[in-house]
Amino acid sequence: MTGVNARTAPSPRTHVEERRAAASVIVIGTGAAGLRAAIGLAERGVQVLCVGKRRRDDAHTVLASGGINAALATMDPEDSWEQHAADTLREAYWLADPRSVELLCREAPDAIEDLVRYGAQFAREGDGRLTQRYFGAHRWRRTCFAGDYTGREIQRALVRRAAEVGVTMRDDVYVTRLLVHEGRVFGVYGFDVEDGSRWVIVADAVVLAAGGHTRIWRRSSSRRDENTGDAMRLAVEAGCRLRDMEFVQFHPTGMVFPEESAGTLVTEAVRGEGGILRNAAGERFMERYDPKRLELSTRDRVALANYTEIAEGRGTQHGGVLLDVSHLDREMLLRRLPRMYRQFIDLAMLDITTTPMEVAPTAHYSMGGVWVDAETHATDVEGLYAVGECATGVHGANRLGGNSLTECVVFGRIVGDEAARWAANLDVQVRDRAAISAAREEVDELLARGGEEFPRPLQRAVRDLMSECGGVVRSEDGLREGLTRLDEVAARARAIEVRPDIAGYDDLAHALDLHGSLLAARATLECALERRETRGAHNRRDYPDQDPGLQVNLVWTGDGTVTHEPIPQASPEIVALAGGPELDVTGRLLE
Numbered sequence: 001m002t003g004v005n006a007r008t009a010p011s012p013r014t015h016v017e018e019r020r021a022a023a024s025v026i027v028i029g030t031g032a033a034g035l036r037a038a039i040g041l042a043e044r045g046v047q048v049l050c051v052g053k054r055r056r057d058d059a060h061t062v063l064a065s066g067g068i069n070a071a072l073a074t075m076d077p078e079d080s081w082e083q084h085a086a087d088t089l090r091e092a093y094w095l096a097d098p099r100s101v102e103l104l105c106r107e108a109p110d111a112i113e114d115l116v117r118y119g120a121q122f123a124r125e126g127d128g129r130l131t132q133r134y135f136g137a138h139r140w141r142r143t144c145f146a147g148d149y150t151g152r153e154i155q156r157a158l159v160r161r162a163a164e165v166g167v168t169m170r171d172d173v174y175v176t177r178l179l180v181h182e183g184r185v186f187g188v189y190g191f192d193v194e195d196g197s198r199w200v201i202v203a204d205a206v207v208l209a210a211g212g213h214t215r216i217w218r219r220s221s222s223r224r225d226e227n228t229g230d231a232m233r234l235a236v237e238a239g240c241r242l243r244d245m246e247f248v249q250f251h252p253t254g255m256v257f258p259e260e261s262a263g264t265l266v267t268e269a270v271r272g273e274g275g276i277l278r279n280a281a282g283e284r285f286m287e288r289y290d291p292k293r294l295e296l297s298t299r300d301r302v303a304l305a306n307y308t309e310i311a312e313g314r315g316t317q318h319g320g321v322l323l324d325v326s327h328l329d330r331e332m333l334l335r336r337l338p339r340m341y342r343q344f345i346d347l348a349m350l351d352i353t354t355t356p357m358e359v360a361p362t363a364h365y366s367m368g369g370v371w372v373d374a375e376t377h378a379t380d381v382e383g384l385y386a387v388g389e390c391a392t393g394v395h396g397a398n399r400l401g402g403n404s405l406t407e408c409v410v411f412g413r414i415v416g417d418e419a420a421r422w423a424a425n426l427d428v429q430v431r432d433r434a435a436i437s438a439a440r441e442e443v444d445e446l447l448a449r450g451g452e453e454f455p456r457p458l459q460r461a462v463r464d465l466m467s468e469c470g471g472v473v474r475s476e477d478g479l480r481e482g483l484t485r486l487d488e489v490a491a492r493a494r495a496i497e498v499r500p501d502i503a504g505y506d507d508l509a510h511a512l513d514l515h516g517s518l519l520a521a522r523a524t525l526e527c528a529l530e531r532r533e534t535r536g537a538h539n540r541r542d543y544p545d546q547d548p549g550l551q552v553n554l555v556w557t558g559d560g561t562v563t564h565e566p567i568p569q570a571s572p573e574i575v576a577l578a579g580g581p582e583l584d585v586t587g588r589l590l591e
């Protein structure tokens with residue numbers, strides 16, 4: 001490992017090995033955001049260590065399918081970064097930070113150029129131009145893609161580039177705590193998921209790129225053990241605040257059948273290519289919800305439409321609606337949607353070119369996360385930066401499809417620059433032994449606890465209560481019930497039994513995942529209670545209208561305080577491109 005500066009030493013309390021290492025910057029997360037940050041750092045000659053808790057070639061980013069946005073104007077010359085920003089802000093219901101959005105959209109073309117330089121193979125036209133396609137609610141075609149394996153292709157290119165520029169990467173380090181002294185981060189504490197040995201890694205700066213919290217709903221497009229809210233817990237315990245936690249994007253189309261595959265995403269590209277939504281009666285119901293944009297309407301609208309059709313009894317036998325591409329050319333479908341074709345054959349033994357898919361909303365993306373500065377992505381803790389899905393500011397109340405990968409690579413580069421600058425200007429770094437001891441004792445205590453509860457059933461209890469009380473449509477009563485049930489799960493979690501075995505320390509990881517989920521769930525429910533309106537992805541049955549007084553971000557601290565944070569004005573030019581600040585909410589129906 002880069003910078004290993006001390007020997008292996010058994011801990012007096014537990015007799016487990018505790019390894020020490022040092023890096024100038026540690027990046028937590030080997031998805032697109034973490035890798036892009038690490039590449040930028042290594043390209044500047046900064047010694048960087050990038051860690052993840054699962055294999056880097058299988059980070060959550062590989063699931064991204066549909067594409068990545070940049071106003072390259074290869075297909076529609078009228079497009080511009082300003083129009084991209086306008087679309088993003090409008091669809092965020094004006095709750096995104098205009099400074100972050102302008103940066104995102106202005107820098108996106110360079111970020112794509114970097115990816116191409118690193119070897120990412122995006123689809124191209126016959127004359128060599130990058131092909132760009134429509135994604136829902138974009139004014140022009142600006143989504144680059146690699147079949148429907150865009151995330152996998154980007155991840156492949158980033159992993160290769162990171163290795164080329166000398167980033168040290170480890171796939172087996174579960175970070176349990178950020179090490180902080182008087183409001184400044186000085187490293188991380190963690191354990192090896194294979195053998196349980198501990199890691200103390202000291203650093204000048206830390207980049208947190210550990211993903212979101214959407215796995216805490218029963219139907220989720222994340223796989224097991226990813227997006228469990230680790231980033232939120234690590235940040236809050238270090239002294240950070242969270243923001244926008246009530247805004248969780250429910251993707252309109254997750255698989256509903258078979259049960260073990262429930263939640264697995266059916267990419268928006270299916271609708272982008274011409275897929276039609278119908279209820280069990282064969283009605284093309286989007287005509288009632290958004291007659292103009294139909295299936296290409298925004299995610300929140302299509303998710304709410306699907307939810308409403310199912311809740312009002314017009315769903316299919318398995319509790320979904322039908323998504324049909326059987327009217328489209330088979331060859332085109334096999335070429336443009338190969339992953340979807342294979343997914344349905346593999347999981348449901350269904351040929352999508354002839355038979356409609358059954359779909360329902362699935363928890364998909366965390367718009368909220370760690371509070372960051374709009375431009376630098378610095379957090380409340382000095383030397384700590386957050387980026388990618390775990391950060392906030394770009395998506396507000398609703399994320400445009402394809403903007404997340406853009407966010408990872410644009411802000412990945414920016415936090416790399418910022419962390420490098422911070423590290424270069426640091427005179428003194430205190431390595432607080434009390435903070436290290438506290439981190440060590442936390443893990444020791446968890447291993448020694450011994451009780452009658454196990455992490456998996458408690459994770460399931462969190463997922464149940466979040467689905468029933470904090471899902472697509474919410475209410476005061478439901479949210480309060482969710483908080484009561486959460487208290488009960490948290491109490492049971494104090495009697496958890498962690499049993500590492502010969503196969504590894506997964507059990508310890510699950511227990512800590514659960515802690516992350518409990519914190520992320522509480523923040524989500526408390527912010528959702530406070531937002532007494534319906535806006536974007538947040539639907540309140542008891543407050544069905546938008547409240548102009550809530551044109552703010554909600555900021556949550558670990559003690560449960562929620563404060564209102566004003567949002568800067570977007571520039572008049574961008575507001576004009578967005579067609580003015582008024583929002584068209586026609587077609588939004590509630591259960």
Ligand SMILES: Cc1cc2nc3c(=O)[nH]c(=O)nc-3n(C[C@H](O)[C@H](O)[C@H](O)COP(=O)(O)OP(=O)(O)OC[C@H]3O[C@@H](n4cnc5c(N)ncnc54)[C@H](O)[C@@H]3O)c2cc1C
Pocket residue numbers: 028029030031032033034051052053054059060061062063064065066067068150151173174175176209210211212221222227230231265364365387388389390401402403404405406408
């Ligand atoms: C099915 C699907 C399709 C999608 N399609 C698109 C799309 O077409 N376009 C788009 O823009 N976006 C899409 N998204 C969203 C996008 O994929 C994600 O938002 C993005 O990849 C997040 O990247 P990230 O680097 O922030 O985090 P991730 O890729 O989630 O990586 C998180 C990293 O943190 C590590 N980690 C977490 N906790 C710990 C810990 N405690 N200790 C150590 N390491 C830890 C993990 O091991 C991992 O390496 C899609 C998402 C899904 C699920």
